[in-house]
Amino acid sequence: MMALFDILASAGLWAAVLRIATPLIFGTLGAVLCERSGVLNLGIEGIMTFGAMVGWLTVYNGADLWTGMLVAALAGAVFGLMHALLSVTLGLSQHVTGLGITLFASSLSYFLFRLNVPLASTPPTIVPFKPVSIPGLSDLPFFGQAIFTQTMPTYLAILTAIVMSYVIFRMPLGLAIRMTGENPHAAEAQGINPVRIRYSAIMAGSALMGMGGAFLTLSAFNSFFPTMVQGRGWICIALVVFASWRPGRALLGALLFAFFDAFQLRLQPVLGDRVPYQIFLMIPYILSIAALALVARRAKVPQALMQAYRRGER
Amino acid sequence: MRLERRAHRPLFLVLVSPLIAVAAALAIAGILIAMAGAPVLEAYWRIVTGAFGTRLAATETFTRATPLILTGLAAAVAFRARVWNIGAEGQFYVGAITVAALGSSTLAALPGPLLIPTLFAAGALAGMLLMLLPLWLRLRFSVDEVVTSLLLNFVAVLFVSLLVEGVLKDPLAFGWPQSLPVSERALLPKLIMRSRLHIGLAVAVAAAIIVHLLQSRTVFGLRTRAAGLSPAGAAFAGVPLGLTLVKVACLSGGLAGLAGAIEVMGVKGYVTTDLSPGYGYSGIIVAMLANLHPVGVIAAAVFTAAMFVGADGMSRALGIPTYIADVIVSLSLLTMLVALFFTQYRIRR
Numbered sequence: 250m251m252a253l254f255d256i257l258a259s260a261g262l263w264a265a266v267l268r269i270a271t272p273l274i275f276g277t278l279g280a281v282l283c284e285r286s287g288v289l290n291l292g293i294e295g296i297m298t299f300g301a302m303v304g305w306l307t308v309y310n311g312a313d314l315w316t317g318m319l320v321a322a323l324a325g326a327v328f329g330l331m332h333a334l335l336s337v338t339l340g341l342s343q344h345v346t347g348l349g350i351t352l353f354a355s356s357l358s359y360f361l362f363r364l365n366v367p368l369a370s371t372p373p374t375i376v377p378f379k380p381v382s383i384p385g386l387s388d389l390p391f392f393g394q395a396i397f398t399q400t401m402p403t404y405l406a407i408l409t410a411i412v413m414s415y416v417i418f419r420m421p422l423g424l425a426i427r428m429t430g431e432n433p434h435a436a437e438a439q440g441i442n443p444v445r446i447r448y449s450a451i452m453a454g455s456a457l458m459g460m461g462g463a464f465l466t467l468s469a470f471n472s473f474f475p476t477m478v479q480g481r482g483w484i485c486i487a488l489v490v491f492a493s494w495r496p497g498r499a500l501l502g503a504l505l506f507a508f509f510d511a512f513q514l515r516l517q518p519v520l521g522d523r524v525p526y527q528i529f530l531m532i533p534y535i536l537s538i539a540a541l542a543l544v545a546r547r548a549k550v551p552q553a554l555m556q557a558y559r560r561g562e563r
Numbered sequence: 564m565r566l567e568r569r570a571h572r573p574l575f576l577v578l579v580s581p582l583i584a585v586a587a588a589l590a591i592a593g594i595l596i597a598m599a600g601a602p603v604l605e606a607y608w609r610i611v612t613g614a615f616g617t618r619l620a621a622t623e624t625f626t627r628a629t630p631l632i633l634t635g636l637a638a639a640v641a642f643r644a645r646v647w648n649i650g651a652e653g654q655f656y657v658g659a660i661t662v663a664a665l666g667s668s669t670l671a672a673l674p675g676p677l678l679i680p681t682l683f684a685a686g687a688l689a690g691m692l693l694m695l696l697p698l699w700l701r702l703r704f705s706v707d708e709v710v711t712s713l714l715l716n717f718v719a720v721l722f723v724s725l726l727v728e729g730v731l732k733d734p735l736a737f738g739w740p741q742s743l744p745v746s747e748r749a750l751l752p753k754l755i756m757r758s759r760l761h762i763g764l765a766v767a768v769a770a771a772i773i774v775h776l777l778q779s780r781t782v783f784g785l786r787t788r789a790a791g792l793s794p795a796g797a798a799f800a801g802v803p804l805g806l807t808l809v810k811v812a813c814l815s816g817g818l819a820g821l822a823g824a825i826e827v828m829g830v831k832g833y834v835t836t837d838l839s840p841g842y843g844y845s846g847i848i849v850a851m852l853a854n855l856h857p858v859g860v861i862a863a864a865v866f867t868a869a870m871f872v873g874a875d876g877m878s879r880a881l882g883i884p885t886y887i888a889d890v891i892v893s894l895s896l897l898t899m900l901v902a903l904f905f906t907q908y909r910i911r912r
Contacts, residue, residue, distance in 0.1 A: 291709065335897070339566075339904045344647050344709055348847060349896045356889030357595075363884035364599055483713045490707075527725035534714040538700070545706040559566075 256515045263395035265514070267403050268469060270507035272297070274406040275461030276485035277492065277499040278413055279325075279454040284489055285417060286450035287430040287443075287553040288336055291347025293458050294482030295354030296328045300462030302358035305473040306365055308375045318402065318463050325459020328354050329452040337447045340557030351482070359475050378402060378468040400468045402460070409457065410500040417496060426450055430551035433558040443558050458482070480534065487537040490548050502540075509536055567911045576906040581852055581859075584899035585866065591898075592891045601881040610888075613876030614869035620876075622758035626830060628861075628868035630655070630839070632767035633822035634846025635853065635860040636774055637690075641815035643778070643855050645791040646698065646808055650712030651819035652843025653719030654693045656834075658686035658820030659827045660723045663834040664731055666745030666827070675748050682749055683766075683824055690820015691813045693719060698812040702805055716843065724836045733833065742834040751829040761829035768861060770818060775857040777814075787811055819843060840871070841889075848896045854903060867892050 256262055276293055283290040290296075304321035308314055328350055335346040366373060378400035387397035417423035425446055428436040433443035461481075466473045488506060492498035513529045593603040614624045634651045641648035648654075662682045665671075673681060693715060697708040724740065726732075731742040751761040778784035786807045789797035798804050822842060827834055849867050853859030874888035 331897075335900060339901065339908075341900050341904060345642075345851065346897075346900060348649065349851075349893065349900060352844060352848065352893035353890070353897055356886055356893050360595065360884050360886035360890050363886055480714065480717050483710055486710050487714070490710075525725050525729060527721040527728075531718050531721045534717045538706075538711050538714055541706045541711060542700050542704045545700075545704045 252519045253516075256512065256519075259515070260391060260395040262511050262515060263392065264398065265511040266504060266507045267396060267399050268507075269510050270503045271399075271403045271406045272461040272464045272469070272481055273485055273488060273503035273506060274410060274500055275457050275464065276482060277488040277503055278406075278409055278496055279457030279461065280485050280489045281492065281494055281496055281499050282413065282426070282454035282457065283329075283451050284551060284554055285430045285494055286426050286447045287433060287551055287556065287558070288333070288447055288451055289343040289347060289486075289555050290329070290332055290451060290454060290458075291344060291486065292328055292332050292350030292354060292455065293347075293485055294478060294480070295351030295358075296325050296455050296458040297462030297465075297482045298478045299328065299354040299358045300325050300459030301466045301477060302362050302462075302473050304459075304463030305375060305466035306362065308467060309366070309373065314378055314467055317467050318460055321459040321463035322456040323459075325455040325457070325462075326452040328459075329455025330448070332455065333448045333451045337444055337451070337558070340559055343555050343557075355478075362473060362475070372472040372474055374471040375467070377466075377471045402464050402468050406461075406464075407500065410496050414496040427551070429558075430553055433553055433556075437560070447558070458485075461485075484533060484537050487541050491540045491544055493544070493549055494551060506533070506536065509533070565911055566908045568908055569906075572906050577854065577903075580902035580906055581854070581863070581899060584852070584902040585895050587898040587902075588891055588894035591894055592887060595890060596883055596887065599883050601883050606877055606881055606883060606887075609877035609880055610870065610873030612873070614873035619758065620872065622755055622760040624865065624868050624872045625764055626759045626761070627872055628864040629761075629763045629767050629829065630822040630826050630842045631845055631849050631864035631867055632764075632771060632861055633818050633825065634842045635849030635864050636767075636771055636846075636857055637815045637819040637822070638846045638850035639853060639855045639857060639860055640774055640778070640787070640818070641811060642850060643791050644787045644808060644811040645794070646811050646815065647707075647709040648694055648697075648712050648812065648815045648819075649709055649847065650694060650697065650715050650719075650816075650843070651822075651846045652839060652841065653712075653716035654690035654816045654819035655823035655826070655839050655843050656719045656723045657689040657693050658823030659834045659838055660726055660731070660742065660823075661689040661820070662686045662749075662824040662827045663742040663745055664726070666749040667731070667743035671746030671749055678746075678749055679751065679828070682745075682828060683821060686824025686827075687817035687821040690816040690818070690823065692816070693820070694812045694816025695809070698808060702808065720836055723834060727834060727836065731834075740835065744833045745828060749828055750832060751825070759830055761825075763825035763829040766821075766825060770821070771857045771861050774814075774818075778857065783807070783810060819846070822846075845892065848892050851896050852899050854899075 280293055300321035303324045304317040307320045308317040332350050335341050336343045380398045380400055383397040387393045425441045429443045429446040436443050488502045492502045510533050513532050517529050596603045596606050615621050637651045665685050666682055697711040700706040700711055701708045727742045728740045733741050733743045751763055754760045754762050786802045789802050790807050845867055849863040852863035870888040870891050874885050878885040
């Protein structure tokens with residue numbers, strides 16, 4: 250019992266929560282944006298992998314960290330464009346195209362990585378983002394240190410959630426995106442171009458996914474290795490449902506999820522001799538499945554999600 | 564310029580679409596090979612000879628194709644009914660570990676002709692059970708099975724890792740996390756002597772033919788297609804939708820579990836957490852390249868296996884990362900989707 254309390258009372262836990270949550274926040278927000286416009290983007294896992302690779306490679310080749318982030322975002326947008334071509338223009342099954350993009354983007358990442366960085370016993374590293382203390386706030390007792398001493402991309406992720414929430418619920422653009430996701434025919438009758446909205450939403454969403462991946466190699470770690478995304482993309486897809494397609498709740502969902510993850514990491518050494526570590530590693534995946542089962546019935550799914558839109562065709 | 568639906572789907576186009584798709588994928592991947600500074604045509608020629616050039620290479624390709632046929636079938640039967648089973652990787656692993664657990668236990672004392680079918684059934688059953696969970700969640704809570712079956716892959720591999728480092732750990736493996744070996748009597752006979760090719764290939768081909776007959780000749784097959792094309796229409800026509808989907812999930816998960824069982828009994832003899840180089844995920848590509856046709860799955864699996872086996876030798880000779888094989892097959896999936904689209908639509912001005 251005391252051990253549990255010690256874990257909860259350690260500032261390290263709360264700092265880790267934000268660190269673990271950041272790629273999930275980016276990824277979930279990206280997926281929310283795509284799905285709000287009516288397109289499921291299962292390319293997320295591959296796009297995050299590619300973002301992690303290309304962001305790292307850019308910095309490794311001498312560019313600065315923010316250029317790495319930008320390149321990862323642009324690469325994400327390119328894969329988003331590909332997904333949009335297949336799922337919007339051609340109206341193909343969003344499940345299959347998304348999986349195809351994931352398989353292609355991850356194998357391309359591994360190929361390009363190996364081409365540029367030959368196999369070595371210790372993978373080369375870069376100097377990652379440094380934590381930035383927010384003056385004033387970080388001096389607050391206990392939580393101040395933990396929460397307000399993060400790297401810049403973490404603050405950016407939280408800011409993105411707030412901005413996206415405002416755009417989706419308070420701006421005409423957000424209304425257009427939501428309408429396209431609910432009923433593209435009605436949206437078109439209102440003078441909205443559903444195809445253009447979907448293309449933009451998928452590309453912008455995929456750019457965020459790329460940045461989520463890049464956070465892994467540019468801030469959380471300092472090197473890239475295959476399979477490092479570890480299903481985070483799929484967890485984001487589950488978090489979207491859990492968040493009921495709302496950016497604010499996506500932020501909360503990602504934080505809650507990261508809390509459990511950070512907690513189990515610290516619980517491992519305490520219970521390590523009695524419980525095999527694999528059980529702890531399973532928790533995030535099982536938690537996501539449980540969360541889905543819990544909320545799926547009540548989920549307010551965008552009504553046109555996964556439905557192709559062809560003008561004049563129903 | 565606009566897209567117009569074709570009145571008829573020309574059979575000729577459907578049949579050549581995989582060839583066009585593969586050609587397009589090879590052309591795009593060729594750009595990557597050229598960027599890497601290697602001669603493109605020589606690279607492809609080396610892949611072909613690396614996959615089929617010698618007796619050893621060819622048997623290796625077919626050994627590699629065996630699990631791919633089964634995981635490809637697993638995806639094909641599921642996708643046809645719009646059951647998105649992306650969990651073949653996990654089902655493969657639970658099938659494999661079940662066989663390792665039973666095949667190294669006292670059960671291995673069963674007489675030979677009984678032992679091998681029992682282990683096949685056990686592996687398939689394990690895969691089935693793992694697929695039933697996502698399907699149950701879909702039917703009961705309307706949870707999209709794509710995400711749940713995918714997430715279960717990670718759980719399954721961790722579960723296998725737990726067993727091979729725990730109760731099933733081989734004490735004679737010099738500390739490596741690998742399972743106890745299955746009894747020698749559970750190992751599959753070779754199909755060709757002095758090679759790794761085993762009778763699992765025959766089992767996989769038989770499975771493809773059985774699935775084809777099931778789909779084309781039985782009520783179950785008709786119901787599967789109906790459930791996939793239009794669930795509402797199928798229900799209206801009196802198709803027991805839930806039951807049909809359960810059967811499809813069992814068949815799909817069972818085939819993936821069987822793939823794992825056969826890989827253990829035919830090739831390795833024991834389980835490690837790197838038993839599968841992504842057979843479950845490649846199965847999706849195989850199924851799509853075959854346009855979900857069970858017999859086409861065989862050809863698509865051989866193509867995919869040839870890429871992986873051939874790329875190994877090519878990579879060593881020309882210094883191109885072996886991941887080029889993954890790039891080629893995943894690109895083929897995307898180009899195949901486009902090719903199939905144009906069997907249904909045409910471009911009009």
